[in-house]
Amino acid sequence: MSVAEPELSVDFFAGVLGWTVIAEPGGSFSGWVGDRLAAQVVAGDRGWRVFFGGDEPRELVGNSSVDSGRVLHGPWAPPPRAGEPCWAELMTSAPRDEYWVSELGWESRSGAEDFVLFTSARHGDPRAVAGRLVTSRAEGWQVYFAVEDVAAVCARVSELDGRVLLEPTTVPTGRIASIEGPRGGACVVLEKPAGWGGAWAS
Template identity: 85%
Template sequence: MPVSSCGLRRLELSVAEPELSVDFFAGVLGWTVIAEPGGSFSGWVGDRLAAQVVAGERGWHVFFGGDEPRELRAGSSVDGGRVLHGPWAPPPRHGEPCWVELMTGSPEDGYWLSELGWESRSGVEDFVLFTSARHGEPRAVAGRLTTSRAEGWQTYFAVDDVAAACARVSGLDGRVLVEPTTVPTGLIASIEGPRGGSCVLLEKPAGWGGAWSA
């Protein structure tokens, strides 16, 4: 079994117009944007990388930290190097990734437990919480929700005020897909940029996973 992954190495958004997309997310999340070689961009919160935006069509891709770089299912990979975001990283600041959740109609929890060294425990209804014990006591590292909606890893970003962030989304020609609502993770809203890249905003998470960090 591989060493248990304890969080995210990085996030990557692959879209047709990277510059316009990174400008949208920078406007909503307050990123500092740096142009990278090859027409890609990175968004930063202080000294921590929030996400990279590159040319392509696959949308969000999640890179978990791990001991053996490799491709996984559902738009994810394992990447070597220091984990930047997760239950043992510093608390998420405004604009930083703060949770990931697998949306799927065909739960294959055994695959993720085997590939990433996680354990699992039941949450509410069709939700399962994945945990990592890499650094001691098990902590919530990701979630899985059985759903008939689009499949793949859903990315969450921390915001100080979810209603204000939604107003910025509308002002930048994005869409608010789900208005602010309270779920077990906390107060959220779902948004999408004018050129794709849907994600979830989570208000003032105390730690990785919001209420799941308690």
């Protein structure tokens, strides 16, 4: 995530998601859940950036990239623990599903209300890897984090001067809420996901 004040932002998300924070060289910070990296927070103004696993590192559209390193979170990684990324969903008013299918070798399956589920068989049986929703709201990849209790997280967000953008509600992925830190970095929290993608994991 790139935000104007990385230290203050990482402290907010650590307070909400339970990260252990480590200061990195150059004024950036990393948030950890146990021995797994949950996020990196750097100076900038682009919000969350999503990295997908692949054979050849490269930039993609929509504030995303491909990295050839070991995938830390996703459908073939260990189940998400509280505070870890657990899903990614592209919010867009101009769907380009063929781009993601071509670039990442995904398959797409249409769902209800302008939703598409992307799946991948990269490591065996097809698994849900990401979603796409047509919306007139903010464009770009929306990052989801696993939490034990969405309502409790929303209360903590308010205590730490953040904003609850979408009150707790149930969607096909599971029980969610959308939150934002006092200095940006909007994301979604998903209650007790069984695996990557919550209900999509099955």
